[in-house]
Amino acid sequence: MGPVSHPTSTRRRGRLLRIGAACAVLLALAGYLIVHFSSSGPRAPGCTVRGPGKDGATYEMHPEQAVNAATIGAVGSSRALPERAVAIALATSMQESGLRNIGYGDRDSLGLFQQRPSQGWGKARQIRDPVYATRKFYEHLVKVPGYERLPLTVAAQKVQRSGYPQAYAKHEQEASLLASALTGRTPGAFSCTAALAGGRPGDPARVRAKLIREFGPDVLPRTQSAGLERTAAAGGGKSRAGSDAVVAVPVGRKPDRGGPGRRGWELAHWAVAQASELRIAQVSYGNRVWSAEESGEGWRTAEAAEGNSAASKARGSGTVLIRTVQ
Template identity: 40%
Template sequence: MTLTGELDEAIQRRRPKRVVALVAVTATLALLCCGGGTAAFFLDGLSNDNNQALSSYGCGAAGPLPDDGDLPRVSGYSEPQLRNAATIINVGADLKVPPKGWVIAIATAMQESSLNNLGNLGSRNDHDSLGLFQQRPSQGWGTPRQVQDPVYASRKFYQKLVKVRGWEQMSLTDAAQAVQRSAFPDAYAKHEPDAAEIVNMLADGAARAVGANSTLTCAAMGDVAASGWTTPVKAGVVSGFRTSSRPSHQGVDLGASRGDDILAAAAGTVIVSRCDNDQTPPFRCDRDGSPSTPGCGWYVDIMHADEVMTRYCHMLYRPKVRVGQAVAAGQPLGIVGTSGHSSGPHLHFEVHLNGDRSSAGATEPLKWMREKGAPLGTGA
């Protein structure tokens, strides 16, 4: 049976039970060197702050909640608002919509109704818009009573969303607009951080449905988080971002083994796929690097939605992807190696904001990925 064919039937199933999933993160120190770009710096261990941050954290407080479940608190949102968010999540989980869809749906409801199930607002009403998603009965969304039912309204939103070709690779704004056809198409993006936080808190933001009962668990290697992000390698963090002894280290080093797959952290377009310093003999990428070899070796840069860029350095061989290629979250990009400025196999991983590939655009990868529900340094 297709997803859209399951919609009416799936709503009648029981909600997934509340689950608590915690991920223990261990930072394994190894003797590596990594430049992470064109600058060269020697490895030090993680700072005390980084070790503390990595010691233990979860991807969220609990799974989708039963109707009578206690709600965790999220700053700025009331119990009724969070109850509506839990309903949106539950419907998405019941319908087997990937968790990224939950974030899109909640962000949309934030923009349309501030997560309030609105009735007719009289002169302040936008035409005949009603409910969480401000769906209009005159436009075929259902009767006034139906669109003010949070379960029905959520189901109709997901029904439209899954029919949008390529929605899982779109930015949140584009996916939401494809469903809503809003007069303010750029308004949805600003709600993505709060929507992701709510999913993290209510439903283990890194969660994915597994098995017939749609039990939720934190994202493991190869699983895509609710935000659309995934862990690039399964490995501990061996060197942190801009530590006191390496203030110009623009990423984190993940101590993966030679030959491990390197995965795209999110959907996007490849903008760089090459050997760094391959025009400066004897520094080549067809051999292992060293502490005296400059650069990233074989590396890939990917541009994602909202001008976020990720970088993957020190691959063993030529990358598997080419410039201009669209890649999906979790798609293999290359193989862990030690080309470039490196004294041992590992992945140097960077996150840049505002489309800025320079050091000025680099941001803390641990914090970024944790907030996206796909924390670095996790095992399973």
Template identity: 40%
Template sequence: MRPRFSRAVITIAIIVAVLAVGVSVGLYHLLKRTPRLAVQEEPFCVVKTPEGVLTLSPEQAQISATIAAVAARRRLPERAVVIAYGTALQESKLLNLDYGDRDSVGVFQQRPSQGWGTKKQLQDPVYATNKFFAALVKVKDYHKMPLADAAQAVQRSAGGYAYAPHEGDAKILAAAFTGRVPRAVDCWYPTDKTPAPKPRTAAARKQLARALGSTAITSKRRGWLVAAWSVAHAEKYAITRVGYNGATWLNDIEADGWQDGGTAGTRRVELS
């Protein structure tokens, strides 16, 4: 037998439910109006593409940008970048680790004892990425293989199946950092009240050249790759503004990604 409730009890229940919804909606709009700086003090990066959205630490974004730049220098297809990201996500979570299983180190957890290089070399993301791609391109038809199989052919891991679940995130990263999707990388880092350090743009371009080779902008896709690399490395080189192709990124937590406007054309990425 179903219990019966009085009209008064039902009325009270409805009122409580309405109040709960009202409070929730009010809090949502209040939080939207509250500056994000009040609750966000750690630097972060957001990658947005049609494939999805990811949040990264600056180190993860920098390594992602480096992998894409090395691939561009070697003229590798986007599939190679996806495989590299899937591997790095599993091996190190896209972090440049100084430890690992046995003597494994670095982004790809490569082992000095297996001939990959010295420990110091393998903790250089540019060197480690070049070694990974050099091994990958020797795998016949790697670009046609499932990600896990291609990664396993290079890494020879005890659990090669573990690379497969990272393919979705790897595709998001590849779309953004290769420059295929414009305006896809947005980062923010805190600044204190002391005079801001001067941007070290020359040092940034020199480091970019280590990974990319020539920094000349020969296509819009390459331009957006350089722009994404620059935003990812903004905190490291005290860069607060990046401009490219009529769009501008600012180190502003209140800004919603890249904004229209700016003097930069398609042949130059402006840093300041």
């Protein structure tokens, strides 16, 4: 006599398998939604640049990308380069690395601009330094005759010699929008959300050292920059110079290029871009204040942040005040 089948048991096992599979799918979906909303929600770290006007264009980026973009802007400022040069550099990095300091690429390409040691751009460790890589890019760009008047993709290609020369053009709108904020032409256009609660305190000396390294030694008075230039040259690090949690950056140390207040907003936007990396709690300039605690609201007027001593000191003082987490 042959084996006896049990259709009821078979159906039950099939139903249990389908239920188990459905539960697994639901659990996976729930996990995805938790991760998605915790990393992409309104309070998740991220940065946004907005164009002028109520319905201006926007461009969003990760804090890592914002830090690198701010470095590109600051190094351009240290060389007194025009906004167009910064836009070309930003578009190039957007295409080459997505504004990330990556350690891989085509053949021996590395870093923000995918520069190649074998092609004379420097040693690998140098190219992986965003400040060095940006300086090298600008060194080549300014040698291009009439680069400011060239189409962006042509100017970028004359520096990069890419196998895809038209690729830079697709980033021009976002790069121009970002350049207008990072060079200070559009006040209050750059903002980040930063979750800093419960972490380590910030180090004002690191803020000063990075300011000097990216904007140059004359960005701060000698009383603040003394002892930090060597630290800045080495790429940051701890320093005992300046224990005050507030870093004051005088705006008038360099003339405004392109209009009053532009230098101040250039520095203020740079500081906000560093919020997650350097543990910056608040940035104040003129009559506007950005704070990590209220970062979802962007730049507020000083009246809206009344009672904050740092914001009060910044009003009309011609100084950008950067307060680190204590």
